[in-house]
Amino acid sequence: MNNSRRSGFMKQKRKNHGHSSSKKTASDQQQEGNDVTRREFLGGTGATLVAANTLPLRAQETREGVDIEPEVADVPRTAISITVNGTEHRTEVEDRWTLNEFLRDHVGLTGSKIGCNRGECGACTVLMDGAPVYSCSTLAVWADGHEILTVEGLEEDGELSTLQQAFMEHNAPQCGFCTPGQLMSATALLENNPQPTADEVRHALAGNLCRCSNYNAIVEAVIATAGTGGA
Ligand code: FES
């Protein structure tokens, strides 16, 4: 662009600028409308922010006047008696606690794992009166008066059970996360059927998923304990 053309371009630009400041085009009016809307929006947002800041304070005052955590204090509790691995526990539990929560968080037995927490994977399996149950889907109050066996209860005097030893010898645990649940289901099977076939083992362990897909080794380990009852 030569100098004369640049000069003409700048004059036209100044002219346009002057025009827009003295007379509003439809575009300007629309822009102004947007500005007003934006100002109104920002004003409204500010008011909303103030309200948002005050609401928790009011709620906090209410809580401080009554109870810091009323939602916890108001939870129904029930006195229960559960025998876990041969030891009786007489205690009070919140009605909403699962058996797994009771075992892991309140008895300190962390052997039963939480995989899905919704009755799908079997990692939380424990035995209730000898039968496998998903402890994530069993309330602690439902176990009142029952006997619970967890993976910690399989060993005796520091010795692993025959089934646990077979698991090690057959490399049944890979990451090991499903192992406690597999052991409990297999223990229940061997208790009732000391010499299961491979298909019977697969059927009994169908509710225990292994993300490492080590199913063949797990079945081999259970079969290897045939006749021992797994104890
Ligand atoms: S954690 Fe209980 S079934 Fe998966």
Ligand code: FES
């Ligand atoms: S060994 Fe890893 S999930 Fe079964």
